[in-house]
Amino acid sequence: MKVLLINGSPHKNGCTYTALCEVEKALQENGIETEIFHIGSRPVGGCVACGGCGKTGQCIYQDTVNEVIEKLPQVDGLIFGSPVYYASPNGSMLGFMDRLFYAAKAKMEYKPAAVVTSARRAGTTACLDAMMKYLNFSNMPIVPSVYWNMVHGSKPEDVLKDAEGLQIMRTLGYNMAWMLQCLMAGRESGVPMPKREERVWTNFIQ
Numbered sequence: 001m002k003v004l005l006i007n008g009s010p011h012k013n014g015c016t017y018t019a020l021c022e023v024e025k026a027l028q029e030n031g032i033e034t035e036i037f038h039i040g041s042r043p044v045g046g047c048v049a050c051g052g053c054g055k056t057g058q059c060i061y062q063d064t065v066n067e068v069i070e071k072l073p074q075v076d077g078l079i080f081g082s083p084v085y086y087a088s089p090n091g092s093m094l095g096f097m098d099r100l101f102y103a104a105k106a107k108m109e110y111k112p113a114a115v116v117t118s119a120r121r122a123g124t125t126a127c128l129d130a131m132m133k134y135l136n137f138s139n140m141p142i143v144p145s146v147y148w149n150m151v152h153g154s155k156p157e158d159v160l161k162d163a164e165g166l167q168i169m170r171t172l173g174y175n176m177a178w179m180l181q182c183l184m185a186g187r188e189s190g191v192p193m194p195k196r197e198e199r200v201w202t203n204f205i206q
């Protein structure tokens with residue numbers, strides 16, 4: 001089983017990465033294969049609502065969004081990490097997640113997932129809230145930890161001193177491994193997937 005950990009920071013080896021490494025170690029300790037994927041240091045654009053992905057399953061813009069879409073069939077769980085920018089995920093990560101979920105939500109359904117954030121000081125819960133909405137919307141079982149999934153720091157060395165933040169990350173990794181093992185055991189013993197209803201679209205409330 002494999003978990004893809006997506007680093008939405010422009011810093012390839014910064015604070016978000018340091019938090020993801022702690023999750024990764026806990027996953028690997030429990031026999032789960034991992035990959036940390038960096039969305040890149042250049043700005044990642046947002047969705048232009050062209051509908052092209054509805055026809056091809058890929059975004060019309062060839063960048064790291066499509067690289068992740070190609071990896072999804074081999075991935076059993078996902079962790080999305082972002083630094084806090086003005087109490088939100090950074091603009092690139094928002095653009096990345098808008099386009100990934102619009103193009104490939106169906107390929108992520110029923111895969112356990114979580115979000116993590118890093119901040120110098122504040123805005124973490126608002127940032128987590130924004131990121132969690134993608135998972136809630138996509139039938140992705142949400143993996144918990146012992147507190148909200150945040151670390152604090154301006155540089156990786158700060159994060160390494162955030163003992164509570166690191167514990168939250170490790171616990172997230174242990175819990176993700178456990179959920180993946182439970183889901184596999186369920187599948188092997190014949191537990192059926194949940195019933196799926198035809199999607200109802202009510203664009204306004206009368």
Ligand SMILES: Cc1cc2nc3c(=O)[nH]c(=O)nc-3n(C[C@H](O)[C@H](O)[C@H](O)COP(=O)(O)O)c2cc1C
Nearest residue numbers: 009014015016083084085086087118119120121122
């Ligand atoms: C444009 C910008 C906005 C930021 N806004 C916030 C903020 O609202 N709250 C905060 O605590 N830190 C803020 N920060 C600091 C980063 O969130 C923090 O340093 C983070 O740990 C960096 O993670 P990284 O090394 O993975 O990029 C901001 C940084 C930048 C560049």
